[in-house]
Amino acid sequence: MSHGRADGPSKLTSLADACRLIPDAASVTFGGVLLNRAPAAFVRELARQRRRGLRLVKPSPAYDLDLLSAAGCLAEAAIGITTFEARFGQSRQFRRQVERGTLKVREHS
Amino acid sequence: MQAASLGIPFLPIRGLRGTDVARAGGFATVRDPYSGEEVYAIPRIRPDWAVLHVHEADEQGNARIYGSPGYDLVMAEAAARVILTAERILPAEEFAAHPELTKVPGIFVSAIVRLPGGAAPGACMPDYDVDAGGIGSYLASAESEADLRLYLERVNP
Numbered sequence: 617m618s619h620g621r622a623d624g625p626s627k628l629t630s631l632a633d634a635c636r637l638i639p640d641a642a643s644v645t646f647g648g649v650l651l652n653r654a655p656a657a658f659v660r661e662l663a664r665q666r667r668r669g670l671r672l673v674k675p676s677p678a679y680d681l682d683l684l685s686a687a688g689c690l691a692e693a694a695i696g697i698t699t700f701e702a703r704f705g706q707s708r709q710f711r712r713q714v715e716r717g718t719l720k721v722r723e724h725s
Numbered sequence: 726m727q728a729a730s731l732g733i734p735f736l737p738i739r740g741l742r743g744t745d746v747a748r749a750g751g752f753a754t755v756r757d758p759y760s761g762e763e764v765y766a767i768p769r770i771r772p773d774w775a776v777l778h779v780h781e782a783d784e785q786g787n788a789r790i791y792g793s794p795g796y797d798l799v800m801a802e803a804a805a806r807v808i809l810t811a812e813r814i815l816p817a818e819e820f821a822a823h824p825e826l827t828k829v830p831g832i833f834v835s836a837i838v839r840l841p842g843g844a845a846p847g848a849c850m851p852d853y854d855v856d857a858g859g860i861g862s863y864l865a866s867a868e869s870e871a872d873l874r875l876y877l878e879r880v881n882p
Contacts (some may be wrong), residue, residue: 626785627785628814628836629838633836637774638773644774647775647795648795648797649796651848652850653795653844655776655777655844658778658808658840664881708868
């Protein structure tokens with residue numbers, strides 16, 4: 617693991633390579649709040665790489681949680697609230713996976 | 726995650742009192758050794774990875790977030806490792822010239838990806854707002870496995 621010396625080597629990498637750092641079954645958290653500043657493109661790449669068994673921890677996910685639920689990437693979600701907010705409604709794919717029993721939820725709000 | 730960001734095993738919390746969340750979460754209580762007050766002890770959560778989308782970063786992973794940072798700074802400190810995606814990569818000299826604007830220090834960061842538009846169809850204000858058409862397109866595609874696959878091919882990155 618490299619650490620940030622001002623003159624250290626560049627940590628720039630490609631999206632695909634950065635996603636490959638995260639193994640199956642890892643616990644992950646994503647920045648941003650609801651529809652604001654979540655790493656959406658990174659989440660799509662995780663889905664394209666068919667990551668499995670991830671455990672998501674995030675106080676207020678939306679698109680990130682829903683997409684990874686729909687793509688079957690998640691085993692567990694520890695969350696406070698999830699919603700696409702008033703304009704778009706509920707997080708339907710998340711709800712579907714929970715109802716099917718394929719996604720375990722720990723609620724923290 | 727707040728506890729993990731401080732390097733402590735749990736955080737004393739009063740807010741859950743009178744709710745069912747404490748019971749559902751199986752949270753234990755501890756007694757304040759000074760006042761005797763009983764508070765809930767919420768165990769730390771230390772994610773393996775935090776992935777944050779930021780406005781600006783340098784190649785060492787120093788990063789700026791404009792507007793509300795949300796929980797991002799706590800996440801960066803709590804997680805074992807951090808990956809950044811960034812709207813823009815700036816020279817290190819720019820960060821050295823204005824250190825007070827750095828929100829995430831590069832010492833926490835393992836990898837950085839230059840990814841303009843990386844929060845879309847969500848917002849990354851003030852650069853761009855929520856793309857309503859993009860959210861609608863996702864919600865429609867996510868209803869079937871085949872459509873979701875096509876969506877992930879079409880919306881790349």
